[in-house]
Amino acid sequence: MRRFPVPPVNARRIAATYLLALGAVTGHAAIAQSARSAPMAMTREGPVSGSNHSAIRRYLGIPYAAPPTGALRWRPPAPPALRRSLLHATRFGNSCPQVTTLGVYAGPTSITEDCLYLNIYAPDTPVRKGRRLPVIVWLHGGGLVTGSADGYDGSWLASGGPDGTATIVVTVNYRLGLLGFLSHPALRGAGQEATGNFGLMDVVRALKWTRANIAAFGGDPDNVTVGGQSSGASLASALMLAPSAKGLFRRTILESGPLSTVATASLARQRGEEFAAQAGCADSQTEVASCLRRLPVSQILQMQGKLGENGQLAVGLAIDGQLIPRPPLEAWRTGTFNRVPVLGGTVRDEGRFALLVAGYNTGEGPLAADQLAGRIKARYPARLAPGRTAAEDPAARLASEYTIQAYGSATDAFGAFNTDPIVCRVNRAITEMAKWTPVNAYEFRYRDAPFYFPPQAGVAPWAAHTIDLQFIFPGWHGGELGINHRPQTAWTPGEISGPERGLSDRLLSAWTRFAAMGAPDAALPHSGQGKIPAPWPQFGVEGHYQTQDVGQFGERSAREFRDEHRCDLWDMILTY
CATH class of the missing domain: 3.40.50.1820 (Alpha/Beta hydrolase fold, catalytic domain)
Structure with a gap:
């Protein structure tokens, strides 16, 4: 691994000593007082x-x-x-x-x-x-x-x-x-x-x-x-x-x-x-x-x-x-990349975020049944990925797969239609990465966390894009206008709580253990903090995902993931 020079360590004590001296020499009492009360560091x-x-x-x-x-x-x-x-x-x-x-x-x-x-x-x-x-x-x-x-x-x-x-x-x-x-x-x-x-x-x-x-x-x-x-x-x-x-x-x-x-x-x-x-x-x-x-x-x-x-x-x-x-x-x-271990994944309903943004910007409500096929065909005109063939027009094939009968409503079918190409692209990328470097993959599946968009009739966020951030960063709410609501479809403000904090704790454990040791389930020999988490298999050649939900962390195969999200179909349509 290429090495960059590291400067000598400048501890807080060195910074505080410097500032106390500076305050004494210059007569600036405020500087000296800051050195005694505030955390200090000396940068280059x-x-x-x-x-x-x-x-x-x-x-x-x-x-x-x-x-x-x-x-x-x-x-x-x-x-x-x-x-x-x-x-x-x-x-x-x-x-x-x-x-x-x-x-x-x-x-x-x-x-x-x-x-x-x-x-x-x-x-x-x-x-x-x-x-x-x-x-x-x-x-x-x-x-x-x-x-x-x-x-x-x-x-x-x-x-x-x-x-x-x-x-x-x-x-x-x-x-x-x-x-x-x-x-x-x-x-x-x-x-x-x-x-x-x-x-x-x-x-x-x-x-x-x-x-x-x-x-x-x-x-x-x-x-x-x-x-x-x-x-x-x-x-x-x-x-x-x-x-x-x-x-x-x-x-x-x-x-x-x-x-x-x-x-x-x-x-x-x-x-x-x-x-x-x-x-x-x-x-x-x-x-x-x-x-x-x-x-x-x-x-x-x-x-x-x-x-x-x-x-x-x-x-x-x-x-x-x-x-x-x-x-x-x-x-x-x-394999022509900086090969470092990867922890990565997606949320279950990534593409519902686009529905929420569109509804917020236009005021449009749930998708009507007679709009579904037209929206799908407009998004993906008849084309195939290079070197691939299909027995029929891919746009028509997509419209036949993402139906009200399959998903329960036009909005939910269109949400899945938005989600699947996103997560299938990620699946394709990590599958290739895993041939060269260790990869721990996951799918965040919890659908009832607070969400920061205004409630929209007939369009629940579920596990939409960004839903997982509040489990890592306390109070995360998208921006100045975002307010986390719970339940998702009500105006009642609320943050994650109860069993959701347990899910947060497990993610914090995994993310920091990975940062420290290179594996989200690694033992921590120096800290003595917490318990050793359940095993999290690497993605590997066969493809293993960890599934994350309140009260349960499980495992599923890449084959199961690809079937749910129709990745075999999307591989014939997406260009990379």
Whole structure:
């Protein structure tokens, strides 16, 4: 594994001593008082003070890169500035600019490009002398167009729950939308061949910052796990493709991931050139870059999309020849990726999230019986995956499989129709990954947890996309407008409780044991904390899933999973 140099450990005592001395020399009593009462750490950029919350030390809004503004817009992230003054890391940093929301799933509205900040959650508990804690770097979701790290309270994960292990948790902001994923040849800097995946470059920069500084917070720079959900899982799996990320992390957690497709380089360039032309920046390459970097953020966001609808110019992750040198499924199939252990899976009803977003944006109620077949055929016109054949039009075949008779209602049939291609893509990806690296796979099946969308008549969320996040991050509710309701179809607010906390504890145990030892059912030789969980077989050649529900964790085969979600049919239709 490629090794990056680790700086000498700067313990809290060193930071506090430095700040006490600084306060004495400068006469700043406030600095000296902070050193006595607040948790401290000394980073390479300068001293940091945080705050204590229920046995968790929090350091919020730490810059890991220079603000990507002005001449640094659409460039790889630069290191943050050095400072001699104390950084009071007690408030979240700015969210990255965004306009499009996914219903009530949204980060705070922002037009501030100075947004490359991270947050650290560290347990304030004694550990054995000389032992550093495992680290989880978490990447938020949001379709690469919305979201923010400040919605992910890492306290539960840092504690490990009653049966897991104490962990250092880092949550990260990264550039979104066109500001994060714009490909244009004019944006290439000196010695820079790749352009486009700036949000992914931000994540690599955050990992390098973590590598250099996490020991000051009690973390082990040689034991870093990268995790994420939805587009965060896409970024985490993209790091497995990136040669420049090799050695920066040892494991990956992929909730509703990993990647199976990305945009082609030609499509990304085409959209980038369309954006430049529409923005009035289409002269010489030098002038194009300067023109683009002068555009107001508000104009970029207007061109990117609008509330409830992303535009056609932003393509997200794309092959660039450097960070993403080849299509993901080709990499998984051939083993040409950073081979680290993977814990990943999906929720049972991923695609019902799209029904909720559509209902929220349009006010449309349950799908009528006479609308079902038309919606299915409109989504998948007659086409087949390359090299595959079918005896009939695939659109007609899909309409014959996803029926009211099979699912009970048009809405439920359409929800399954939305879900199955998502989970089958993930199944295909992890099946290929498992040939080269250890994989622990799961399906989250609990359908009665609180959900944060307004209740919609006839459209219950069940185990919709994002339902599992609240079991890892306390109070997670999608965004500023989200309110968790229980039951899902009522306006009564409520959080997970009772037996649901037991499910949460088991997930926290699995996630932190995986981060510490590389297996979600690993024994913890140092902590003596909790009980050893039930065995969780690796996915392997035969394909094993763990099923997760309140009061019961089971096992099912990949064959059973594929049959329920009609993956054999979808393999003839999906393109990768």
